Amino acid sequence: MYNIQMVDLKRQYEKIKPEIDAAIQNVLNTTAFIGGPDVKAFGDELAQYLGVKHVIPCANGTDALQIGLMALGLKPGDEVITTSFTYMATVEVVALLRLQPVFVDVDADTFTMNLEAVRKAITPKTKAIIPVHLYGQSANMEPLLALAKEHNIPVIEDNAQAIGGSYTFSDGKTVKNGTMATMATTSFFPSKNLGCYGDGGAMFTNDDALAEKLRMIANHGQKVRYYHEMVGCNSRLDSIQAAILRIKLKHLDEYCSARRAVADYYDNAFKDNPNITTPYRAPYSYHVFHQYTLKIKNVNRDELQKMMADKKIPTMLYYPVPCHKQNMMKEFGGADYHLPVTDMLQDCVISLPIHTEFTTDELSYIATNFNEAINQLAK
Numbered sequence: 001m002y003n004i005q006m007v008d009l010k011r012q013y014e015k016i017k018p019e020i021d022a023a024i025q026n027v028l029n030t031t032a033f034i035g036g037p038d039v040k041a042f043g044d045e046l047a048q049y050l051g052v053k054h055v056i057p058c059a060n061g062t063d064a065l066q067i068g069l070m071a072l073g074l075k076p077g078d079e080v081i082t083t084s085f086t087y088m089a090t091v092e093v094v095a096l097l098r099l100q101p102v103f104v105d106v107d108a109d110t111f112t113m114n115l116e117a118v119r120k121a122i123t124p125k126t127k128a129i130i131p132v133h134l135y136g137q138s139a140n141m142e143p144l145l146a147l148a149k150e151h152n153i154p155v156i157e158d159n160a161q162a163i164g165g166s167y168t169f170s171d172g173k174t175v176k177n178g179t180m181a182t183m184a185t186t187s188f189f190p191s192k193n194l195g196c197y198g199d200g201g202a203m204f205t206n207d208d209a210l211a212e213k214l215r216m217i218a219n220h221g222q223k224v225r226y227y228h229e230m231v232g233c234n235s236r237l238d239s240i241q242a243a244i245l246r247i248k249l250k251h252l253d254e255y256c257s258a259r260r261a262v263a264d265y266y267d268n269a270f271k272d273n274p275n276i277t278t279p280y281r282a283p284y285s286y287h288v289f290h291q292y293t294l295k296i297k298n299v300n301r302d303e304l305q306k307m308m309a310d311k312k313i314p315t316m317l318y319y320p321v322p323c324h325k326q327n328m329m330k331e332f333g334g335a336d337y338h339l340p341v342t343d344m345l346q347d348c349v350i351s352l353p354i355h356t357e358f359t360t361d362e363l364s365y366i367a368t369n370f371n372e373a374i375n376q377l378a379k
């Protein structure tokens with residue numbers, strides 16, 4: 001029997017164990033647990049990898065979004081446009097800062113922010129736009145950035161799911177996700193494409209003044225120790241996590257390729273099944289498949305998940321309830337939204353296991369059982 005998991009962190013660790021263990025041991029030996037040399041080195045190495053001027057590490061991807069919004073100096077009630085079809089963290093920070101989340105629908109094929117919906121949602125109170133590079137695919141940034149520029153609205157890329165991926169502009173120029181907008185945020189949660197062994201996150205920007213502000217806010221609003229210029233928070237990347245991330249960054253491209261190979265395998269296995277729509281790959285995006293998310297029809301999804309579970313194959317729904325329908329959003333008017341594509345996707349998406357360590361036998365076992373279950377259930 002196979003031991004199939006949504007994400008197999010153990011097998012990945014075993015392959016790089018000597019390097020990782022040595023890096024952790026080195027932090028223990030130096031006892032530089034907070035703000036040690038590994039934190040700075042990792043920030044520099046990631047900046048180099050991405051081709052961005054500044055990487056500001058912090059404690060997690062949610063903090064990165066929060067600090068990013070704080071740095072824009074918004075006032076309570078200012079509007080922030082984002083999608084509802086995302087992880088709650090993207091929207092939660094907007095609410096936490098007493099800003100007004102404004103939800104727009106996504107495209108049914110890419111699962112990312114719909115441009116026309118953004119255009120319609122812009123008001124004089126719109127003070128930020130947060131596109132999410134969902135499941136590893138870039139949002140369509142070129143027209144979005146043009147629209148934002150026209151209205152002078154800052155854009156924050158939520159790049160928690162698409163680090164290592166890239167976007168190609170119409171002039172042929174290709175840049176890494178997280179380097180295109182006013183700033184970007186990411187998460188190093190263990191299951192993310194570049195994950196550490198605990199919590200971690202970062203912000204990226206090419207703007208020197210903004211970088212300084214982000215650094216200050218993440219550090220209690222101080223630039224000089226014990227002199228606090230503004231209200232900030234305490235959000236740091238641990239030295240041990242930074243040391244781990246330095247090792248894993250060297251493998252990121254190979255991890256992205258491994259994920260794409262899994263997606264290729266699944267795409268091919270499902271291409272003739274009329275009840276499965278495999279993920280669309282937008283021509284402008286180098287998709288890094290944080291998730292492999294299908295659309296299914298004519299089958300009861302609960303039964304499908306149960307049948308897969310009986311074969312010891314986990315499946316997940318990302319996400320079972322869109323943000324605007326969460327109880328948390330009631331006081332922000334979430335229930336007033338009508339987002340037909342988001343609602344449609346909520347009912348038909350399902351994600352299969354994807355990670356960097358699969359064998360072909362395991363993929364075959366998953367794909368065969370999934371096709372069979374669908375065929376059996378199809379009405």
Ligand SMILES: *Cc1c(COP(=O)(O)O)cnc(C)c1O
Binds near residue numbers: 060061063186201
């Ligand atoms: C994971 C994730 C976050 C939050 O990251 P944490 O490190 O868990 O705080 C934010 N946005 C998206 C889209 C995510 O997938």
